[in-house]
Amino acid sequence: MKKDYIICRICLVKATFMLFLLSFCAMKAQRTLTVGGTNWAVSIPSITEAGSNYAGTYESAANQILLTASIPLLLSSGKVSVHYEGNPTWNPNLILQAKRTGDGTTLCLLCTITGGTAYQTVTLTDIELFRITAIAALASYTNIPIQLQLSGVSVTIPAATYNSRLVFTISAL
Template identity: 45%
Template sequence: MKMNCQFLRKACIKRLIYITFVLISSCMEAQVVNVSGNWNASIPVITEAGSNYAGTYDNSGSTGTNQIILSGTLPGSFLNLLSSSGAKMTMRYTPNPWNSSLTLAAKRTGGTTAIHGVCLFCTSSINGGATYIPISQTADVTFVTFSFSGVLGLANSVTFADINLILQLAGVSVTVPANTYSARIVFTIVAN
């Protein structure tokens, strides 16, 4: 009789562990970052000997496809785990090809957040990124942080939208070999 009780206990523990993993995995959803737009720096042609480029260019006055807008979603399960500390969006670039004399930086203008679901006394906000932040090729750099406060236990998700991304290209000079340079910026959301 003792053996049966131990067998039943092991079976119950296994079921309990299995159910726990199922519940945890059903709550885990991916965070999403949507990027719309694509900036191609418009660099004038030098036609006179002894001239140089302005050196720094940005997309601050861009409209249409040259305007870059970030939006996305942080799922409720992500927020429940991070309710006291928030989350951050990091960035880095991958060259295709690139010249080491050129540098990239980014800043944001605007941005809104909204909490979806039943949540008491909840607030969310976007912080940072108001000044140019150099983008690295070798390490993730924090671009903005998302702060949450309140009772987030019943929140389904938080969305962010209308983050206008201003990119800055610097180091443009006649000393940089003539070529087409491009880079892709990768944004990631992680626990803060």
């Protein structure tokens, strides 16, 4: 009877060590996100006639920004978020929006990328753009295309050069 107890205790210690080891590996494995593409300089035509206003809405190329994302753990998910920072100034009447225009490329057959295919207003705080889920393999996507839209351009906004920086993050769900 005592021998069975000792064997079970050793199994418990081994199981605890394995759980600790898996937890440590999970902490070391990180989701990664790399941002590529080019800066977008919106070309806004001059107004030449009194009483006219700007077109108001401008779109970038469908692949203006290219994201590469990795989810390193099986049965895991990642949330890709975005926010903007005035760089150095931004007029709050200008509305910047972003959307995902494709899935990019992946070798993972049972991974999914969802959401973000409709324009979402980018704010000063993170908004979720899309999600990646890894089911039976590690998820890795390259060249996920992001398109931008600028609206709210009006003659009522003071003439100036406005710059903004988009910040993309990836986190666990």
